[in-house]
Amino acid sequence: MHGELGDTLAINLALDVITSSAILFIISVGLLIIFGVMKILNFAHAGFISVGGYAGLVTTKFEVSPWLSFPLAFVIGAAIGAVLERLVIRHLYKRPLDAILAAWGIGIILVQLITILFGREIQFVQRPISGTLDVIGESYSTYRLFMVLGAVAVGSVIAWLLQRTRLGLNTRAVIMNDDLAQALAINSVRVRFISFSLGSGLAAMAGAMITPLSSVDPNMGFPWIVSAFMIVLLSGTSLVSLAASSFVLGGAQVLVSTFVNPVVGGLSIVILAAIILRIRPEGFSLE
C-alpha cells in the first residue's frame, strides 16, 4: 500500500513539474522575443497578460467557443503592442532604462483601462477542456496537460518562423549584431516593430491560456512577471535555453512548494535564478 501511495505522489509530482514548466515557457516566450531583438525587458508584460485574460472573459460573456479566446487575445495584444511600439518604445531605443520605465507606465495604463472597462473584481472564464485524463493510472487535469501541448506548439511555430522564413533570418541577424544587420540593409526598425507586436501578442495569448486555470482580475499578470523576467535573463536569446530554464526553475518551484513550503516555493524561482546568474553570468545560454 505504501509503495502505491509513493507512486501516486511521484507521478503527480512529475506531472506538476512538467506542466508548471510548460506554463512558465508559455508566459515567458513573448518576453524572450522582445528581449532578444531589442535587448530590453518588456515591463508592460503583466499588462498584456491581463489583456489576454480579459479576452478569455469576453469569449465567456458572449458564449462563443473558449478556444477563440487564444487567437482573439493574440490579435488584441499584437495590435496594442504595435500601436505602443510606434508611439512610445520606438523613441527610446537609445535609452534602454527609460524604455523599461515607459513600458512599466504602459502596463499601469493597460491595467487601469481594464479596471474601468471590466471592474476590479475577480471573475471566472469557461475552460476549453474540462475534466481529467488518465496518465499511468493517475487522473490529472486535462487542461494542465494541454498546456504542455500548447508550449510545444508555440515553441515550434516560433522556431519555424525564425529558422525557415526571410523575416526570421532578418530577426536572427538583428539579434546577433544589430549594427552589422543594418549595414546589410536589413530594416531593423521593421524587425523591432514586428518583434514587439509579436511578443505582445504572445504575452496576451499566454494570459488567455492560463486564465482557465484560475481566474481573471486586472492585476493577474503581476505575480508572473518577476519569474518571467528572471527566466528570460537566464535564457539569453534562445528558445532551447528558455525551455531548459523553465524546466529547471519550474521544477524547483514545484519541489520546494511540495516539500518545504509554498511561500518559499513561490520565491524559489527568483532566488535560484539570482544565484545562478551570480555564479554563471551567461545563465543557460550556450554562447
Next chain:
Amino acid sequence: MNKQSADGKSKRPKTGRIFSMRAMLWFIGIAMIVVAIGPFVFDKYTTNVLIRSFLYAVTVLTVDILWGYTGILTFGQSAFFGIGAYAAALTFTHLGFSPEMAALSFIGGIVVSMAVAWLVGWIAFWHRASPLYVAVLSLVLPIIVVQLLYSGGKFTGSSSGLVGFEAFDISVNGWFWIAGGLLITLTAIGWLFVHSDFGRVLVAIRENEKRCQFLGIDTTRIKIILMMAMAAVASIAGYVYACYTVVVAPEIAGFVFGTELVIYTALGGRATLIGPAIGAVLIDLTSAYLSGNLPFIWKLIVGTIFVAVIVVLPQGAAPVVKGLFMRLGAFFRRTPGQPAIGDIASLSTLAAVESPSSRPGGVTDFAALKTENLSRHYGSFKALDTISFEARDGELLSIVGPNGAGKTTLMQCISDGQGRSGGNVWINGQLIGRKSPQAVVKLGIGRSFQNTNMFESLNVSECLRLARYCHERPALFSRETDLALPGAAMRIIEATGLEAIFDSEARNLSHGQKRALELTMVLAIEPSVLLLDEPTAGLTKAERTLIGGILADLSRDDELCVLLIEHDLDFVRQVSSRVIVLHQGGLLMDGTVQEVVASDMVKAVYSGQHAIEEHQ
C-alpha cells in the same frame, strides 16, 4: 605633497547645473516657512496627508540619488521603508514602547536595511551585470519582503499588518514639523552630497562606468556603499511613518509603492533632488484628494503623464519650471551670475615626488611590464596568440600592425585581469592575475582609449579631478577649488591650452581637445606604465608632433614605460625607442626602429603580401 605656485586663476560663470546654490537656499527658506506655519494654515486632513507626503519625499530623495545621479534604476527602496516601519511596529507591539526600545528599533531597522542592501548589492553588481538586471533584482526585493511579511502569521500581522501599538506621544503638529524638518534637512544634505566632488564621481559612474574603472575607481564598492546609505535613509523615513500612523501593512514595503517612488522622481525631474522632492509631495497630496473620487481615472492619468514625460521630457518638470523662474528672475536680477561652486580657483603642479618606478641607481631587477604567452581566443579565432615581451622603465615601445592585428586586444589583456584567455602579465614584477581594471590601475597601469566619448556632462576640471581619485579621495559634502596635477599632466595642459576650457563640458570639446583631455587624465593617474591607444589619431601634424615630443620626454626624463599603438610609421620612427609588430594575433617582430623599418617582412605585412606568401 607640496603645492607650488597657484598660477592660472580662472573665475568664470558656469552653467549646466539645473539648480544653483541660490535656488537651493530659496527652496530651503520657503520650505522652512511652509513647514513652520503649515499646521496653522492647512486643514486637519491636509496636514495629515502632508506628513505622509514628506516621508515619501524623503524616500524619493534616495531614489533620485541612486537612479537620477548614479544610474542605478531601483524599484526597491520601498522595501527599506517597510523594514524601518516594521522595525518600529514589531518592537512596540511585542516588546512594548519605551525610549530604549524606540532607540533600539530605530538602530535595528537601519542595521537590517543596510545588511539587506549589502546583500542585494553583492548579488546585483557583479562584473558586467547589466543595469537591466539590477532593475529586475530591485523589483524582486520588495516582493520577497512582502512575502515574508505575509507568511509571518501573528508575529507580523500577515496581510492586515500591525495596528494600534503604543508609540511616541506627539501631536499631529509635532509630527508635521518632524517630517517636514527631516525632509528639508535631508534635501539640504543630499544637495551638498550630489554637488560635492564625490557627487561628480556618481555622475561619472552613470555616464561611463567602465571608464571609471580604468581610472582606478572601484565602482562596485561605491555603488554598494551608496545603496547601503540610501537604504538607511529610507529606513529612517519608514520608522517615522510607523511611529506617526501607528499602522503598518505589507503594502508599504511593496513594489507598487516602490515604482510610485520612481514615478515621482521621473515626473519631478531626475537628478535635481528638489524636483523629485516637490513632485512627490504635490502628487501624493493630489492623489489623496482625487483618488477618493476618481480612483482609477487618477491612476490612469498619472500613468499616461508618466509615459509621456519619459518619452518627450526625460528630465521631468524641473528644467521647465527652472526656465520659467529664469525668465522671471531676469527682470530683477541685480548681480550678474557669480561663479557657482565647482569652479577651479587655482591650478597647481604637484611637487615632483619620486616616481614609484625609479629605484636607487636607476637599476631594477624586473621589467616594468612583462607578458608571457599572452593569448585571447574567441572560440577558435585567436585574436592574440602567445605574445611574450618585456618593456622597461624609460622605454617608449610602439605597437604597430595592420587592422585586426590584435593591438587593442593586447592593451585590453594587460589592463584587465579578466581580459585574457591564457598566459601571464606582470606589472612592476607583480602578476595581475584575474584582477579587475581598477585593481590593475593600482599596480601602476594607466590606459587611454581609442574612442573619445567618456563623461559627457562633466567639465574638463571635473574629469581631471576624477582621474586623481586614487590619490586624493574626493570630498563627500564639499568641492575643492584647488586642483593639483602631476608635472607630466601639466605639461600636456600647457602645451594644448586645455586650461582655457576648464569649464567646458566634455561633450562640447573638439576632437583634438578630447584627445588632449584623455591623455592628461591618464597622466593624472601617475602611472608607471602607460598604455596609449592611438593618442594622436585624427590630430593635425602640428598637434601630433607636439604630443609625440612630450611622450618621448616623459619616457626619457620621468622614466615612464610607454606603450603606444600607432598606425603612422613616420610618427613611430620619430618617438619610439623600440617597436613591436603584431600580425594576425601573433608577434611578428620585436626590435629597434631601424630594424623594423628596414625589415622586408614588415613591408610585406603592410602591403598585404605576407598572407599570400604564407599560403604558398
